Amino acid sequence: MEGMAEFSCLQSPSFVVDINKVKQNAQQMLERCQELGVNLRPHTKTHKTLQAAEISTGKRKQGLVVSTIAEAKYFINGGFTDIIFAQPPSLTKVQVCAALVESVSEFHMLIDNVQHLYMLEDTKLLNGKHWSVFLDLDCGYGRTGAKWDVVGTLELARLIHQSESVDFSGVYVHEGNSYCQGSANEVTNISELTTSRLLEFTDKLECEGIPCPVKTMGSTPSCSLPAQIMSKITEFHPGNYVFYDLMQYYIGSCTLDDIACSVIARVIGHYPERGHMIMDCGWTALDNQSEMSKCVTGHGYIVGEPNLRIDSMTQELGKISAIAGKLDYEKYPIGTVLQIYPWHACATASLHNVYHIASDGVIIDKWKPVRGWVE
The missing domain is CATH 3.20.20.10 (Alanine racemase)
Structure with a gap:
C-alpha cells in the first residue's frame, strides 16, 4: 500500500x-x-x-x-x-x-x-x-x-x-x-x-x-x-x-507485502529531550500484544520506516523512537501520516467499526463489520 x-x-x-x-x-x-x-x-x-x-x-x-x-x-x-x-x-x-x-x-x-x-x-x-x-x-x-x-x-x-x-x-x-x-x-x-x-x-x-x-x-x-x-x-x-499480519510474517506464513490491513496514524508531538515522538494511536486502535522479542519494530511496523520503533502505547497515544541512532524530527514534522501494519490483524480489526477500503492507495469504499457477541 x-x-x-x-x-x-x-x-x-x-x-x-x-x-x-x-x-x-x-x-x-x-x-x-x-x-x-x-x-x-x-x-x-x-x-x-x-x-x-x-x-x-x-x-x-x-x-x-x-x-x-x-x-x-x-x-x-x-x-x-x-x-x-x-x-x-x-x-x-x-x-x-x-x-x-x-x-x-x-x-x-x-x-x-x-x-x-x-x-x-x-x-x-x-x-x-x-x-x-x-x-x-x-x-x-x-x-x-x-x-x-x-x-x-x-x-x-x-x-x-x-x-x-x-x-x-x-x-x-x-x-x-x-x-x-x-x-x-x-x-x-x-x-x-x-x-x-x-x-x-x-x-x-x-x-x-x-x-x-x-x-x-x-x-x-x-x-x-x-x-x-x-x-x-x-x-x-x-x-x-x-x-x-506481522505475526504471520514472523511465523513465515506470508511476506510483508501480503499484509492487507493497516492503521493510519499521525505524528502529534516531538520530544527531543526524551528521544521520542508521539502519534495519535494507542491500544484502542492498534493491537498491543506483540511479541517484542520477535518484532524489532515494537507494537507494529511503520511502512517504509524500518528504523522506527513503536515502543509503547497508552489508550490513545503511542511512543515512537529510532531503532538505531537519533530520531530525525525534521523528517517527521507534526502532522506526518504513518501507516502501520499490526502485529495481530484480528485484534486490531476488532477495535474499528469502519474499514476504509483502498485500491492502489486510493480510498474507494467503506465496510462495516458486525460487532458484539449475540445481538
Missing part, C-alpha cells in the same frame, strides 16, 4: 484494507485448496464482513466458520448458508441457535462434551429438523476439544451417532499450536503431527461403523504452509489469511 498523501483525507487513527491484497490472498488460498483437493471453509473472525466473506468463498456464499452468534445472524441475513458456530455452546446460546438452525439450510454446532449433547437433545427443533454437530477434537493444541487419544472421545462420537435428534456431521480441529512455531518448517511439522492424529481418530470411527462425512482442520499458518498429508482431510478453515 503506497501513497501516504492519499490517506491524508482520513481522520486518524483509521483502519485501512487494501482490497487488491485481500483478493490476492483469498485467491491464493482457494488455489492451494484446489491443488490439494480439499474444500475451503473460511473463518470470518478476522474480518467479520459480508464483502470479505464473498471474496474468500469465491462468491459462493456458503461454507463459513463463525465465532459468535452475532456473526452467525449477520451472515445468514446476508444470504450465507452452511455455517459452523465454532464455539462449545452454553444453554442460552443453544436456545438462540435453535432459531438459526430453523432459518437456514445448514447450520452446525461444535461440541466436545456429553453435556453439550444433552443440551441439544433437550432442545427440540421444529419441522422435523435435527441438530447438526461437529465433534471438536483436540489434537495437541490443548484449548477446547475432546482429546483425540482417549476412549471417552470415541464414546462421545458413538453417542452423537446414535442420537435420534442429532446428526454427526464431522470432526473439527483448530490447529492453534501452529501459531507457537518459529519457522515454516516447524509449522509444517506440527501440521503433519496434527493431521496424522486427526486421521488416526477418524480411522477408529470407521472401524466402529461411525461415518465421518467431514474432516475439517485449520489455522492460517498450517493452511498457508500445508503439509502434503493435509490432502487427506476434507477441508481447511483458516481465517486470518484474508488480511495477514
